[in-house]
Amino acid sequence: MPVASILDSSAKDRPERAAQSAGKQKKIRFPGSEGFQTVLKSRVNAYFARLNRSPRDSVRMYVKTATIITWFFTSYAFLVFAPLPTWAGIMISISLALAAAAVGFNIQHDGNHGAYSGSRLINKLMALTLEMVGGSSYIWSYKHNKMHHTYANIHGHDDDIDLGFLGRLCPHQKRFYFHRYQHFYIWGLYGFLQIKWAFFDDFQNAIRGRIGKLPFPRPKGLDLLIFLGGKLFFFSLVFVIPAFFHPFWVVCLFYLLTSCTIGVITSVIFQLAHCLEEADFPEPDPQSLQMKNEWMIHQIETTVNFARKNHLLNWYIGGLNFQIEHHLFPRISHVHYPALSEIVENTCREFGIGYFAHPTFLSSLKSHYLFLQKMGRPT
Helix, strand or coil: CCHHHHHHHHHHHCHHHHHHHCCCCCCCECCCCCCHHHHHHHHHHHHHHHHCCCCCCCHHHHHHHHHHHHHHHHHHHHHHHCCCCHHHHHHHHHHHHHHHHHHHHHHHHHHHCCCCCCCHHHHHHHHHHHHHHCCCHHHHHHHHHHHHCCCCCCCCCCHHHCCHHHCCCCCCCCCCHHHHHHHHHHHHHHHHHHHHHHHHHHHHHHHHCEECCEECCCCCHHHHHHHHHHHHHHHHHHHHHHHCCCCHHHHHHHHHHHHHHHHHHHHHHHHHHHCCCCCCCCCCCCCCCECCCCHHHHHHHCCCEECCCCHHHHHHCCCHHHHHHHHHCCCCCHHHHHHHHHHHHHHHHHHCCCCCEECCHHHHHHHHHHHHHHHHCCC
16 A cells, blocks of 8 residues: 555544544534645655655564564463462563553554554454453454544543543543542552453443443444454453462462553553643534644644653553654554654644653653642642
8 A cells, every 4th residue: 555545544543534433423523734734744655755665564563573472472371380489470470461561552552553564454463462461452443543543632532531530631521529639549540440441341332332422333243253252262361271270369369460560551651642731631612513723733732752762662662652643643553653753743843833742751750640630639
């Protein structure tokens, strides 16, 4: 597929098409582009053309995939089958959690976005790696691609910023008195989100046919078979097989440790992209439901990059520290985001558009902490 087609096809996650696929609910509208989008796409297109490089099907991504999958199953094999002392079991459990999070950040993420390969089959197979760590690639594709990526940081439409009444991640959400302490307790809450997702959220969404307030097509036929088969595979992997070698209470304890570690890692990384002091939380016009900015500018102003020069972190989290570039070009493999970042930032500067990037992981984490504190205060 030509590069220009890939850039245009990233619009399948964008306003009009995504809003239609989300159901018959009133649709939020984004104004047309006034030039920024055209200029930025042409420059990104020129970058790939000049280097004669494909936006997908990267050898680096194939090597990374093999590395992460080997890491995951090696950690699993040691944890389940090797006679380990408790301290070693804990260390291997954390290693397994890190590997599982890496599967989510890298392999399934690029696969579900169609950014892994030019082959739909390969993308689908990579997306299915989410099933082995407890998720549903079918539901994730609607929740993440068509809702979060379209309506980033829009209250009532972006389910990724909705923790229910336990947390306040948006200035337009209702505040409860205990939110004044959320900058202390929310880190523990993040740990249990992985368990809630695997045991409750996916099943609830599939049964109700809704993700948050937005409807989506319930899985049917092959999609339903994959959904149920994926859950069966996951529960067998984490409970049934280990129960043949260890007391069930030990299995449950190590599952709790592993899942809570995954939950903290994934939640923190995702929140550092959108729930910070610098990110915007715009609302549509109450009458026309039209947003103020065109779609691409909306993505930039609701998203923040961090630690762009940290190569190890960038490798591990699949370029999610380049979240702005990811939101603009979700169907381009994350291995290209560092190079695209300079193009995007320079173009933003020319058009007078704010481009926010924290220099380090810790500075971004501090901003998230202060944001949580701010959201917990009375307005």
